[in-house]
Amino acid sequence: MKTALVQDWLTGMRGGEKVLEEICRIFPEAPLYTMVHIPGSVSGIIEERSIRSSLLQRLPLGVRYYRYYLPLMPLLVKTLDTGGYDLVISTSHCVAKNVRAKKGGMHICYCHTPMRYIWDMFSHYFSPGKSPVLYGLMRGVRPWLRYADRRASRNVDYFIANSRTTAERISRLYGRGSEVIYPPVDTGYYTPPDEETREDFYLIVSSLVPYKRIDTAVEAFNRNGRRLKVIGSGPEGEKLRKKASGKIEFYDWAPAEVLRDNYRRCRALLFPGKEDFGIVPVEAMSCGAPVIAFGEGGATESVINGETGLYFYRQSPSALNGAVEEFEGMGLSPEAARGRAENFSSEVFRKNFRRFLSEKAGFL
Numbered sequence: 001m002k003t004a005l006v007q008d009w010l011t012g013m014r015g016g017e018k019v020l021e022e023i024c025r026i027f028p029e030a031p032l033y034t035m036v037h038i039p040g041s042v043s044g045i046i047e048e049r050s051i052r053s054s055l056l057q058r059l060p061l062g063v064r065y066y067r068y069y070l071p072l073m074p075l076l077v078k079t080l081d082t083g084g085y086d087l088v089i090s091t092s093h094c095v096a097k098n099v100r101a102k103k104g105g106m107h108i109c110y111c112h113t114p115m116r117y118i119w120d121m122f123s124h125y126f127s128p129g130k131s132p133v134l135y136g137l138m139r140g141v142r143p144w145l146r147y148a149d150r151r152a153s154r155n156v157d158y159f160i161a162n163s164r165t166t167a168e169r170i171s172r173l174y175g176r177g178s179e180v181i182y183p184p185v186d187t188g189y190y191t192p193p194d195e196e197t198r199e200d201f202y203l204i205v206s207s208l209v210p211y212k213r214i215d216t217a218v219e220a221f222n223r224n225g226r227r228l229k230v231i232g233s234g235p236e237g238e239k240l241r242k243k244a245s246g247k248i249e250f251y252d253w254a255p256a257e258v259l260r261d262n263y264r265r266c267r268a269l270l271f272p273g274k275e276d277f278g279i280v281p282v283e284a285m286s287c288g289a290p291v292i293a294f295g296e297g298g299a300t301e302s303v304i305n306g307e308t309g310l311y312f313y314r315q316s317p318s319a320l321n322g323a324v325e326e327f328e329g330m331g332l333s334p335e336a337a338r339g340r341a342e343n344f345s346s347e348v349f350r351k352n353f354r355r356f357l358s359e360k361a362g363f364l
Contacts, residue, residue: 001361003030004082006090006099009066010037010046012253014207015183015279016112019162020091021045022184022349023110026357027089033080033099035073036066055079070117071141074098074148087361090156093276098152106361109156110181113166113276114173116211118145124211150174158360160353163277163298179356182301184349185282187342189256192288192334193264201227202324203266203289205259205280208234212273213294213315218244220317224324228270229262263287268309268327271299272320278302281309286341288334292323302344306330308337 005027007020024032024045031050036057040047056062056069056076069076077095082088086105090096093112101107117125117138126138150173153159159178161167167178202221206212214230221228222245230240231251241250254262260283263269269284269291277298281291285308293299295311303309309332312323 001086002084003027003087003089004033004085005030006033006080006082006088006092006096008092008094008096009035010042010051011066012038012041013043015277016091016093017042017046018185018279019110019112019183019349022346023089023091023353024049026350026353030089033082035077035080035095036063038063052080070094071137071145074145074152095152097156098148100155101157106157107155108158108160108357108360110160110162111166111170111178112162114169115145115149116276118142118149119173120169121211125209158356160356163301165297165301166276169276181349181352181356182344183277183279184346185279185286185341185344187286187345190260190263190283190286190341192286192338196288196334197265198267198289199265201229201266202268202270202292203262203284204228204230204232204270204272205262205284206230206232206273208232208236208240210236212236214240214272215243216272216315216317216320217270218248220320220324221245221248223317224321226324229266231259231262259283260287263289268292270320271303272315273297274315275299282341282344285309285337288338290327290332290334290337292320292327302340304336304340308332308340 033052035054037051037053054076073095077098080099082099083102085101088101088107091110094115097109126135128135153174159170159176161170161178161180162183164180167180170176170178218240228248231254233252263284264287266289269289271281271291271293274297282302284291291303291309293303295313305311310323310327312319
């Protein structure tokens with residue numbers, strides 16, 4: 001089958017790009033379509049293929065400030081010409097699912113979430129207190145974006161959801177069914193240390209955006225005086241740094257070997273946001289690290305409360321600190337964390353994805 005892959009944008013290696021990597025391994029010759037591509041921002045497996053960008057790539061400041069073009073993305077995505085392909089596979093949290101296969105072809109969407117900016121998390125991204133002008137603009141175009149998003153869901157023949165949490169949203173917002181295939185983690189790379197030598201610091205690996213709730217962790221650790229490392233970048237970075245006490249350290253996005261080293265040495269990973277799934281907790285568990293997570297969303301599908309980590313149920317500094325204190329008296333097993341992570345390996349993902357393709361598209 002003549003096949004094309006589609007990704008919302010290629011501007012950094014996050015969870016969605018790690019899913020794309022594995023799909024690229026299944027389709028090594030397929031071209032890749034995207035709204036915006038920053039060369040060198042993603043892995044070699046992705047960079048080495050034919051990448052074709054939308055008109056947004058050539059608009060004024062389109063690459064640097066592509067997020068500000070969100071109101072126009074349902075229109076700009078139409079400049080991605082995928083209409084000549086028998087099989088289109090999109091991985092989408094925004095507008096990638098808007099594309100079409102040729103008449104009589106098939107479009108399979110691996111959905112990380114329906115567009116969170118306009119549905120469940122609008123207030124996390126836009127508020128009159130942060131930017132009255134931007135808030136007013138987005139409030140005005142939100143009905144149009146919702147209409148366009150629902151309409152785009154009709155372009156998809158089959159949805160794959162990255163978690164039961166996302167499957168529920170697809171059903172509620174689009175009225176569509178989906179099959180859950182969890183994202184892949186490279187458990188061959190993210191491995192426990194030869195000797196278990198945990199150090200006295202907690203770890204966050206995250207983009208610094210509002211819904212991740214890194215502010216909750218910063219305030220909690222300002223109060224408890226423990227050491228916290230935050231690895232990541234994003235629009236909230238400067239504000240969080242100003243809030244943080246002397247024992248909270250911030251680092252920009254780091255390569256995989258630095259993340260692995262910190263997973264192996266941290267006392268536990270903190271995961272304070274409500275996520276669609278969340279690959280980072282599984283990477284940490286794969287290295288033997290327990291996870292302290294907010295007890296809603298995708299983390300409840302990967303972290304086993306009381307065995308591979310601990311939940312807290314209010315996104316507040318006091319609730320997080322209560323979980324930290326409870327965790328320090330538990331003594332969770334690194335072997336249990338590693339064993340749980342192996343259920344989400346890259347090999348398991350490829351096996352499940354190939355099975356789905358075989359059942360739905362007659363592939364392989």
